[in-house]
Amino acid sequence: MTLHEHRTRIVCTLGPSTDASNVLSEMVSEGMSVARINMSHGQHTDHAQRIARLREVARHAGHSVAILMDLPGPKFRLGRLAKGVLVLGANSTICLAGAKSRSECLPVRHAELLDALRVGESIFLADGAVELCVVAKSPGRVDCDVVIGGTVRSGSGINVPDSELSGLVPTADDVTHLAFAVAQQADWIGVSFVQTAHDLERVRAHLPVRGAPLLMAKIEKRRALAELDSIIDAADGVMVARGDLGVETDLAQIPLVQKRIITAANDRLRPVVTATQMLESMVEQPHPTRAEVSDIANAVLDGTDAVMLSAESAVGRHPAAAVRVLRRVIAATESEYGARMALGRLRARADTSTSDPVIFAACQFVARSSASAIIAEVSDVEDAVAIASFRPTAPIIAVTRSETVYRGLAMVCGVFPLAIDASADQNEPVTSAAQWLYARGLAKRGDRAVAVSCSGRAKGADALRILRLPE
Secondary structure (H helix, E strand, O other), X not given: OOHHHOOOEEEEEOOHHHHOOOHHXXXXXXXXXXXXXXXXXXXXXXXXXXXXXXHHHHHHHOOOOEEEEEOOOOOEXXXXXXXXXXXXXXXXXXXXXXOOOOOOOEEEOOHHHHHHOOOOOEEEEOOOOEEEEEEEEEOOEEEEEEEEOEEEEOOOEEEOOOOOOOOOOOOHHHHHHHHHHHHOOOOEEEEOOOOOHHHHXXXXXXXXXXXXXXXXXXEOOHHHHHOHHHHHHHOOEEEEEHHHHHHXXXXXXXXXXXXXXXXXHHHOOOXXXXXXXXXXXXXXXXXXXXXXXXXXXXXXXXXXXXXXXXXXXXXXXXXXXXHHHHHHHHHHHHHHHHHHHHHHHHHHHOOOOOOOHHHHHHHHHHHHOXXXXXXEEOOOHHHHHHHHOOOOOOOEEEEEOOHHHHHHHHHOOOXXXXXXXXXXXXXXXXXXXXXXXXXXXXXXXXXXXXXXXXXXXXXXXXXXXXXXXOO
């Protein structure tokens, strides 16, 4: 198996299960192109060791694997319950108070949440299984009716879909994690619980001006959906974070919301990741369910750039097998529908003014000819996404002189990054790309290819030529 056999990218969360001997090697071999570090769990020393081990495995395998560091963000949780668990009966009443309160109230770790709650708002506990409604407030205390009862535990998550808890991103912990991410040369930062574009601006303020990681806005708040376009414009990429989004949004709407987010990201030339419970059954079982396989295929058909494993790879019993299943389903879907997707994108954009005419012409030529590849010299990730947005059937070899861009491209569907020296001459992109294609059996000498130049001097591509790959 080699990475060029599928276009949609695979993101895997590292954790205890990936520490076992040879597991990382198997995951890279099966098609992992991005490794996620969930900063909500573990210590920096553990994460640094995993990153170092991954980079050594990737170097030995000859693959580029990017690092996505996922910030915890302002995740609200209950404090410690006296007996560890508490059963709340429907139509009963309960109060919330600070974690140090000695009252009969449910303890809340974050005082700012109590201040922000308003009478009439809904509160969801335990991943949405329990629903409360705020009926009264007093200093340091919020009284609620139990609308849907159930069991809550110490540390249970708290979701408040209607509250506008602005200004909390990044948290103090996030800022510490950002410094660690920069020191580790992370390629992407996942920004949790984004509500507005201003949240991303505040995160960028803690990053260096040059060589900073790219920002991926995780869409998991109801308010983020209302601000979706501006958030995508302010981000470098987007994640459909279906876990908390499934609590904040009517479950029946989640498939439609997923399609809306992916379409908006595609239109704005931002790579998009679909995440959460892609293969949840494989945390324990060696094989997926039919519904999970269909979910993966539909995400690919929706236009996602990448799909992500969370618990399946971090703590699951079959991490490498889960990557293998993702790769097989992706490859089968792309094989059957890849040409239709490419043709559909060309038709949809033929009469629009949003398409770059040079890139459109390049992808149109690929669709009508036997061109073996698109060779694009790019100066940023958006250049490559602009080409990839047409989902051309030929591989896109994105040649870059920037190490930051090179690693960031690992998130983009159908793009295979290739780094060249900053001082290389103007012929080097085609020469290096041709050698890459020959080595993988994707082209032979004399084949046709399309060369596109995105110099960065102007928005989009500024040159196109049809060529024969060098002898």
